[in-house]
Amino acid sequence: MVTEGLTKRFGELAAVDGVDLSVPAGAVFGFLGPNGSGKTTTIRMLLGLISPTAGSWSLLGREMPAAAEVALPRVGALVEGPAFYPWLSGRDNLARFDAAGPDGQRASRAARIEAALARVGLTAAAAKRYRAYSLGMRQRLGLACALLRPRELLILDEPTNGMDPQGTREIRNLIRDLASDGTTIFLSSHLLSEIEQICTHAAVMSQGHLLAQGTLAELRAAGEARVRVGVDDPSRAGEILARLGLCDVHVAPAEGVVSARLDAGGPADAARCCRELVEGGVEVSSLATVRPSLEELFVALTGEGFDVAR
Amino acid sequence: MWRAELRHLFRRTVVRVQLVVLFLVPVLLAVAVKLAGGPADGQGPSFLDEVSHNGVFAALAGLTVCIPFFLPLTVAVVAGDSIAGEASLGTLRYLLTRPSGRARLLAVKALAVVVYSVAAALAVALGGLAAGAALFPVGPVLGLSGTSFSLADGIGRTLLAAVVVGLSLLGLAAVGMFVSTLIGSPVGAMVITAGTVVAALVVDSVPQLAFAHPWLFSHDWLAFGDLLRSPVTWGGIGRDLLLQVGYVAVFGAAAWARFTTRDVLA
Structure with missing residues (x-):
């Protein structure tokens, strides 16, 4: 899945502005961004629900929207929450959607519906009306709908929204299973721990712009690493590290810890720090190289504020 | 897909009701005539004096x-709900990513509305036949031009x-579907569509607006009575159905143009 300069303007406001995404086949791609950053608008464009003001995109190697009829049946989607007919049961809802397009062979329908229901753990509630479903059950039914046929790409917008912890875990396992079968998964979420646990790749959106994308390792490497040393004499250790030429030396006497930025190709690596500290007569009790968590990176990229940006 | 759509429509409680x-x-009419006696010949709504x-x-x-109102109202409900109902539930985005195809989805919805229209008119006829047969003698039918037909x-x-009545509601149905592609609220679409019926009936009753009368989708709604003449005079029915075709073409094209290009945000 590739986008080039994808842009959507609503009047003056550019909800999505020149986004170049590149989702490799087989990836589990986390799509991150604060509320209102343009994630859902991007997903709607990818699926052909709204037409971009500018730019182009392709799904499964096919130019969209021209190839929608061939590409979309191979794509399962959960967009902005599940939506079903409240007066129908879960099972009947799935049958309705299966019948509403190509590749929904009637002969295999019942079996595929049962398999999809079982896969999301909804078999017991399949005969209940959708109206009576809880938020988590609705979300599961949405996933079941996306899994009615074998898919090559799944586009899941906040798939664990409203789910209990067990449900979240099951969905995470489900996504891992699907990914190990070779399905490409494009997952929008703001639960960073979740992305960190299951994704191979990620991209970060803010205010309609794509700020960063790549493998998780690449993204983490972009953040600064720090060396964090537990010592008996923090102030002396701080002096030694500063003399070594390390920047941003931070001394925490109460905790008995000093830390400093480790720039790649900088004056010293962690091993050299350790040696210099010991030679300088400082007792070293622990030493670690710390990379920022995805959350710290995310906040660094998108800003601290709690208020929605626009 | 069209079969699934029909099943989906006729399963709905509101449609069944x-x-x-x-x-x-x-x-109800038949029971009223049975209890109270029919109106004097030539009085009351057409055909009522013949019921007994x-x-x-x-x-x-x-x-x-x-x-004049009951049938069009129910058609307005079904046509107004056709697209706007799916949009308001959010199911429209899943139908479109299925992908149903926008033109195909509109065509399937339109077909369902046509079937509903005819079914609604047939429900009235069947109710009348059933009640009439149960409460009154039935026999050869005396036509409007004095000859009688076998039962x-x-x-x-x-x-x-x-x-014919069902088909003559299709102009209205096309208006309703167009409105349904314009706005996201099904109730709003139903009200606007029902409003056009009232407007048409009002305009039709003002003699000063006679120039507009032949263009109203409701103008020849009573032409079905011509089927009881011998020979049948097709003028009114033909004019009526031709007008409905015109409405379907214009508003159907507008609905298609709108629905195939619009952004689905719901």
Whole structure:
């Protein structure tokens, strides 16, 4: 899945502005961004629900929207929450959607519906009306709908929204299973721990712009690493590290810890720090190289504020 | 896909209730005539004075009573809900990513509305025939031009009249579907569509606006009575159906243009 300069303007406001995404086949791609950053608008464009003001995109190697009829049946989607007919049961809802397009062979329908229901753990509630479903059950039914046929790409917008912890875990396992079968998964979420646990790749959106994308390792490497040393004499250790030429030396006497930025190709690596500290007569009790968590990176990229940006 | 759509439509409680109510209208008429006696000849709605002589007329009287507002109202509900209903539930985005194809989805919805229209008119006719047969003698039908038809012929003509009534609602149905592609609220679409019926009936009743009358989708709604003439005079029915075709072409094209290009944000 590739986008080039994808842009959507609503009047003056550019909800999505020149986004170049590149989702490799087989990836589990986390799509991150604060509320209102343009994630859902991007997903709607990818699926052909709204037409971009500018730019182009392709799904499964096919130019969209021209190839929608061939590409979309191979794509399962959960967009902005599940939506079903409240007066129908879960099972009947799935049958309705299966019948509403190509590749929904009637002969295999019942079996595929049962398999999809079982896969999301909804078999017991399949005969209940959708109206009576809880938020988590609705979300599961949405996933079941996306899994009615074998898919090559799944586009899941906040798939664990409203789910209990067990449900979240099951969905995470489900996504891992699907990914190990070779399905490409494009997952929008703001639960960073979740992305960190299951994704191979990620991209970060803010205010309609794509700020960063790549493998998780690449993204983490972009953040600064720090060396964090537990010592008996923090102030002396701080002096030694500063003399070594390390920047941003931070001394925490109460905790008995000093830390400093480790720039790649900088004056010293962690091993050299350790040696210099010991030679300088400082007792070293622990030493670690710390990379920022995805959350710290995310906040660094998108800003601290709690208020929605626009 | 169209079969699934029809099943989906006729499963809905609101649709079933509408059909039952439409079935009951001529039943109510027949019961009222049975209890209170028919109006004097030539009085009251067309065909009502005939009901006590021949039960078949309960169906025709029912159609006459339902066509100005009751039938159009139910068609407005179904047509107005067609796209806007899916949009408001959010199911539209899943139908489109299925992918149903926008033009195909519109066509399937339109077909369902056509089937509903005819079914609604047939419900009235069947209710009338059932109640008429139960409460009154039935026999050869005395036509409007003085000749009488055999009972079978009379029933056949009555059912054909119902089909004509159903088809003559299609202009309105096309307006309703167009409105349904314009706005996201199904209730709003139903109200606007029902509003066009009222507006058409008002304009039709103002003699000073006579120039506009032939262009109103409701103008020849009562032409189905011509089926009971011998020979049948097709002028009114033909004009009516041709006008409906025109409405379907214009508003169908508008609905298609709108629906195939619009952004689905719901």
